[in-house]
């Protein structure tokens with residue numbers, strides 16, 4: 001009898017234990033579900049918050065860009081077209097001065113009567129010719145065009161003379177070259193004032 005009672009108690013205990021385990025499993029599952037629901041809610045809130053900040057950031061960025069653009073208007077900075085070349089006495093009669101060729105692509109030629117300035121750009125395809133003192137001519141290294149000291153073309157494919165540039169005297173007595181004003185031989189410009197600077201020492 002005592003043995004039977006003991007067996008019943010063990011069976012009951014086992015059943016109790018299983019119920020307890022099942023209860024725990026249910027409880028755990030319930031907690032998981034609640035956690036998942038809470039997580040979805042927060043991640044939705046996070047997303048909305050981030051979206052809001054993103055829109056705000058984009059708007060602020062565009063406004064700032066607009067402000068900066070208005071502070072720096074589009075201006076094309078170009079080098080000045082004029083430069084001072086020194087005093088007439090700095091040049092020797094008969095000289096082809098190459099002092100300004102590297103920086104300004106300009107030759108200044110001193111004659112008995114005064115000065116003229118030639119643009120050192122070949123009228124064929126734009127190469128920079130060289131002054132060959134021994135042959136008293138400008139020679140283009142690209143396709144062989146040749147120009148007299150005056151700038152007139154005489155050999156090679158160049159279709160027209162070199163261009164002359166405006167040359168004047170500033171108030172301080174210095175020679176001023178303006179590369180923005182060109183004088184073309186074929187248009188009869190070389191006789192115009194500015195194409196030649198009369199000067200006698």
Ligand code: FES
Pocket residue numbers: 122123124125126127140141142143144145156157158
């Ligand atoms: S560019 Fe000078 S000869 Fe062709």
